[in-house]
Amino acid sequence: EARDEARSKFLKEQQLKKLEEKNSNQNNEDGVSDDEDNEDSLKVDEAKVDESKQMDFAKVEKRVRTTGGGSTGTVRNLRIREDTAKYLLNLDVNSAHYDPKTRSMREDPLPDMDPNEKFYAGDNQNRVSGQALEFKQLNIHAWEAFDKGHDVHMQAAPSQAELLYKNFRVNKEKLKTHTKDTIMEKYGNAATDEVLPRELLLGQSEREVEYDRAGRIIKGQETSLPKSKYEEDVYINNHTSVWGSWWKDHQWGYKCCQQTVRNSYCTGAAGIEAAEAASDLMKANIARKEAAEEAPAPAEEIRLATWGTEVPDDLVIDQKKLAEALHKEDERKKEERDERKRKYNVKWNDGVTPEDMEAYRMKRVHHDDPMKDFLN
Template sequence: MATASVAFKSREDHRKQMELEEARKAGLAPAEVDEDGKEINPHIPQYMSSAPWYLNAERPSLKHQRKWKSDPNYTKSWYDRGAKIYQAEKYRKAACENCGAMTHTTKMCMERPRKLGAKWTSKNIAPDEKIETFELDYDGKRDRWNGYDAASYAHVIERYEAHDEARKNFLKDQQLKKLEKNNTENVEVVSDDEDNEDALKVDETKVDESKQMDFAKVEKHVRTTGGGSTGTVRNLRIREDTAKYLLNLDVNSAHYDLKTRSMREDPLPDMDPNEKFYAGDNQNRVSGQALEFKQLNIHDWEAFEKGNDVHMQAAPSQAELLYKNFKVNKEKLKSQVKETIVEKYGNAAAGDVLPRELLLGQSEREVEYDRADRIIL
């Protein structure tokens, strides 16, 4: 991209300019300011901060990088499907000869062709459709979900619910048949609820997979560097569970990393902790065995800095043994310090009578001091 012509600079001026850019990148000099008074990031390349020649820019600016062709007339609304605006009572001139509506011609009529059209019978006049025109922006033209009605998905949910109900009835019938067969053969029938549930689970595995909606067995192929396939692996998430990035749709909420599928912060920080089932990936780092492993690593680092030859990756068993010994010695030291303090000052929680010297801070013992503030025995 050709940029605006820059005045000729001598070698010394060019050297000073390069030193100034290095100082700005290091934070030793203030950043450059554009036409609007906003600071320009010194790490932005010159070919981006320099405006094209046809904009006649006299100084570096980022205005040409922003969306400067914005039309306020653009909209993201959609057509009101099936809306009617006027219902005529008799045929009107220039209307559709088949149905009598004014908003289309006879060739474009979507109704069933009548034996005698509305032009000759003047009966059953169709209402006029609502015709709208929108000037959509770039995103609106390419939005594949623009105008989608979420209520239209209700029939899909009903179909899956009916599918589940039919599968439960099928399993129930199979269980009843098995009980009847056992009764006829005089076999003892186990009435324990757990056994019945196990039997249901066994029968469920015999059902054809094409007839059951088992989302836990969704599988995908894993490609290798050689171009082949390693087979299948189970999906990472049950499909009924809500995805992490759908818990909070606010753009300023917790960041979701698409590459690693991780959301470190809590997407719902104001929610009741008792009702929350996901508090961010960082919650796993400060709970359970992850916290113990973190403390083990910190102990190894501190021990290595103090001169101990210990390494978590090279000798993990030795590092874990040293950490266990450290915790045991620490508990022993704490108990010794506690016993020493209790012997010296007593234990108020145990209900022991405190000495009068500690209770009132004075005693009847006479102490004499010399001129050097030493006690005379």
């Protein structure tokens, strides 16, 4: 079978060549005999190929790469057999979806792979290449123009929409050029204005530099100190010193006014004096408060001696007043026994002195005292 197919193909190619030569030399070959025509017809019959044996791209069916049919094409969508199939690039279930009917995989099956090493990055890479981007921008421009009041419709009048988009791009480019020229005319271009002279560009210079074994420069070009990435010698808000030149109580500040607030305004020597005065006043108030807490008030001592609590050691009692208080206490107790133990009387003075309290303590009966019966 392979021999027959090869023979039939060879004969068909020879016949086609002869037919082309005949058509080109038709005017010169009018005198060809009928015998030669018969021989050619016989060769054509022999060159007929059995169509049932041509299986590569001969079979044509409908509904190829479409859902509703209507288009025709070869059934076979061949690939190079050395290449890995799309659905075998990533065997993860949650990876890019592969549609077996259309043999398409829109998403990238290996998104984490280096783009330079990828052989296949999904069918969507073809959707953003070529004129697809221009068509997408054309649709977006038509939508935006319709929203702004222009009578444009991409599907109803595509030629009008494309012409309008082309004019829009031309006008936009002109506007950008005009804006650039205006700015260049007003401010100039430092890249082109300050051009070095030709003799300096082509000039040469020689210098001698000596290095030590460690690579340090001993003689020659001076080493330039590296610049810091922080701002240096920048004075803001009327300060005469930089931030961080003052340190107090674990806080940074300005030395000129001794303030520890970053963006504060400089107050100078007056601010330093005011801060010192406030600090001295605060220290004086703290010392006064501590002294007041340590020493009790005189009124408090009188109250303690009057109401029968602990008697201070430095309490001074007049003996005459104490004797009078003892006498009054005896009379009060007698009246209580005689007048039904009446404890309150309007004729008594309610003022209590330390001597009265001392007399009360001396005359008071302690019920828990075992010697209470022998006191009187």
